[in-house]
Amino acid sequence: MTSEQAYYNTGYKKSISDTHAIRTVENSVEYITNVLQPDFKVLDVGCGPGSITIDIAKNYLSQGGSVIGIEPTPEVIDTANNLKQSIAADVDNVSFQIGSIYKLPFDDNTFDLVHAHQVVVHLEDPVKALKELARVTKPGKYVTVKDGDLDSILIYPPKYDVLKEYQSKGALNRGSTDLKAGRKLLSRAIEAGYKPSNITTTTSTLSFAGQKETKKTWGDLLIKRVETGGEVFVVDDEKKNEEAKQEVIKVLQEWRDDETSVWSAINFEITYKKA
Template structure:
């Protein structure tokens, strides 16, 4: 049986969830805005620390719309509620609750839009997860899924290739992370029973290059995660893992002060209209 929370299988780490808290609709899920309406009933599956969920409620949904964020880990629900209470305490159209993507606690045909951002990439059974997203979506509603393609990361100039390799190798040593998840997302959706003619595929990216403050924030969060997140590249060689981790931390500090540097992560997205 698939574990419903392999991402935090070794225990919740705030330094890991903090690296997701900068995400908003505009910088991470803008692809849904072409179908999103203010009165939609939205489900955000794998909502993490809740930054996208709260943004949806605050800036994209009206008093007739609502959004629920779901995570199987209680610590993440607590983190998301804390974020909501700090960032938008008066919002009453958003809530968070525990739930597994493999068995969502909602009836069939409940939501107008179901979102899974950087979730399928970590699943042991992505097909089952995609099927469950479609189950709780209304007929005529939308399933919106986005995943990174870690194998296609670009770190430049070439001397920063270690940063790219660290991301890829860490993913390979995770309990379950697909480094080609982005490029295979449409394929997985079709295998899950999504009608090909009802799928719209798109591509986007996170590019760190010109915005110095964004680069500083990225490096601060990433290096804190390396130091405190408990993630490893060499699980059977503690000394080598520590050496490489220190090298990566040092390289990020060099990268952030290099005016020529950039880091790019490509993503693939699908919006599926569930047949009526």
């Protein structure tokens, strides 16, 4: 049976959610602005802590436009509502509710834009989910999906290569994450019934380098996530897993403070105009 929430399958951890809360339209999903219009009715599926959802509402919608963010986990919805209250209490065109990507609680042909960012990568049945995204999209309107490709991560200098190894292990041990999901996104969309001639494909790069403040922020968030997020690097051996965690924390600290260090990964995006 397909799990409604494979990503937080061992329970919600705020330190994991916090690594998603720095996301905005500009730094994470700028490609959606190619089709997003101020009067659109938008659905943000797998919205996480809601930072992108709120940004869409505040800075990209007007003229009656609105956005709903959905997640299957109540704690994540609580986190999103708390963020809204703290940074956008006066914004009335954004809301959050519980919902599953496999059975969206909306009628056919409801939304002008249905969006999923770094969601399909973690799903047990990505094709079923992609079909559902298209179902609630109006004919002639848009589905936008972006997936990371964890297998493409590049870290430099080589002494930090262990970070990629452990990130892959942590992702795989969550049970559903596909390390090559990004490169598979187009073929999965076509399998889900998306008309190939109506799909636009793009790529973007996540990159942290040098001494930029964003790199320090990312490093700090990753360290906190390893410390308290319940990440599992070694299965069925608590002692070895703890040793691995401490090694990851030490190397992350060194990488964060190294002015020569780099972290980069490819992301794949599709924009589908529903036939």
